[in-house]
Amino acid sequence: MSKIIKYVGLDVHKDSITIAIADEGRDGNVRVYGKIHNDLGQIDKVMRKLISKNSELHCVYEAGPCGYTICRHLTNQGIDCVVVAPALIPKKTGDRIKNDRRDATNLATLHRSGDLTPVYVPDESDEVLRDLVRTRKDITTARKTVKQQINAFVLRQGMSYSGKSKWSKGHLTWLADLKMPHPAQQIALTEYLDAMENQEARIKRLEKSIVASCQNWRLLPVVEALQALRGISLISAVTVVTELGDLTRFDHPSQLMAYLGLVPSEHSSGPTIKRGPITKTGNSHARRTLIESAQSYRLPARKSKAIRKRQEGLPEEVLEIAWNAQLRLCQRYRRLIAKGKNHNVVVTAIARELSGFIWAIARAVPIAV
Known part of the structure; x- marks a missing residue:
């Protein structure tokens, strides 16, 4: 007997969780299950009751101040759970009613239709x-x-x-x-x-x-390798890696650039192409760090004493990527400035390309699973 798929929307607050359930299928029934205290024991009780009815659960809730505790707890029990970005939840134009019951219902319905954008849940x-x-x-x-x-x-x-x-x-x-x-x-x-x-x-x-x-962190090899790049010290490398996690989850550097919000916004239609400032979506901490690091590429390419010390013992592939980054980014900075581009625009462009070299280094360094 095949299991019945149910999509569970959780509207999570400090003291309470409102639960809504959407049945499988476009015309499946959507109903509010009820409200419980924000307690892992009560969540387990609800999940056991739903699973006992031969249901396969897919849970979802918004990212917020309550963190990822619920997601990790449900995932460890074998229940599918994702956390979604609140800013990317579709909203109906003209909808002026908002409450916990409706929020939970919307989450369950949108999760069923695949219209929600999950965020990365760090280890x-x-x-x-x-x-x-x-x-x-x-x-x-x-x-x-x-x-x-x-x-x-x-x-x-x-x-x-x-x-x-x-x-x-x-x-x-x-x-x-x-x-x-x-x-x-x-x-x-x-x-x-x-x-x-x-x-x-x-x-x-x-x-x-x-x-x-x-010292005992599984991503320490990536942190050490990133310091081969100009402008990336220990604190900068740790900031980037802790904010972004395992960079190999991005299949292409353009995905990382978009995740960091370093790509231009666009409003084009037909033959008209109009691009604006960067989107500034995603992780602001990592983006700010890369912008600060990109400032160092305004100077001619060279390996200072500090950079050579940070590069000691690193693989040749990493050293080659880091040097190619210097040659390209320093030259690109001068070329863009010579064209009369604004300094902040140039630095942002350098930060965007720098993220691509960071992606390449992260993929060149093996990490423990």
């Missing part, structure tokens, strides 16, 4: 390291904010650093030696400086933790 070890990387990024942003506040505070007092570069050793010494006209202002400056030093210390601790956590 649990990948997500653990990704949390460290994202925490470092958040603290780096906080440090940048504190530095801006210090600059603004000092400028309001009519003081300005006369040196060439800010946040150098000379600039920090100058800030430490400043005498404010009022004791309360001196306290404010001291608190700002202490906050900046605290952020610096936290960043260093996190970087040590990232290095230690990478």
Whole structure:
């Protein structure tokens, strides 16, 4: 006796999950099953009840703050489950009613018709390291904010650093030696400086933790290989790999470029072809990292001492890809600038091609399964 396929839509919230079921077939019945607490035990109870009726389940829910716990739990039990991108869920024009029951019903119906776009669910070890990387990024942003506040505070007092570069050793010494006209202002400056030093210390601790956590990571060979590229240091390589996961899941580099949102948007019809800014879809953390790394290709191609050190012990195929990347991207940067292209547009184009070389290196490095 063949099993009955049922598509299960889960509208997941912090405290509750609304469940809807769509039967197989275009005209299959769609109904709301009910609402349960967001608890794995209650989810198991519902799934066992549905499976006991000779059903094959295909579950789906939206990506959100609740993470991938439910997806991993159901997958480990042999139940098909996908997580979909909320921004890519089709919506009817003019539909002004939204509630949990309708959201769950829409998920079940659209999953049955194949109109949903699943997101990549990272491996649990990948997500653990990704949390460290994202925490470092958040603290780096906080440090940048504190530095801006210090600059603004000092400028309001009519003081300005006369040196060439800010946040150098000379600039920090100058800030430490400043005498404010009022004791309360001196306290404010001291608190700002202490906050900046605290952020610096936290960043260093996190970087040590990232290095230690990478040692037994299955994707460590890819991280080491990516550092052969110019502009890709350890933190940049770990960020890219933790955000994107196993890059061999992309069959072609153009798929990776589109996933990163680095391809131009397009609105064409008939003979009219109109392309606009990049789509900015997909993973913003990895895209931002590649944009920053692409800045280094504005300089002539060369292997610095730091790059040669990072390349020690890497396969010849990886070294060749990295050098070809330098030759091509440095030349392309100069050529596009000579054509009068905007600097940001050029850097984005370089980042897009850089992702292609990253894809090639990832496929050239064997990883443990």
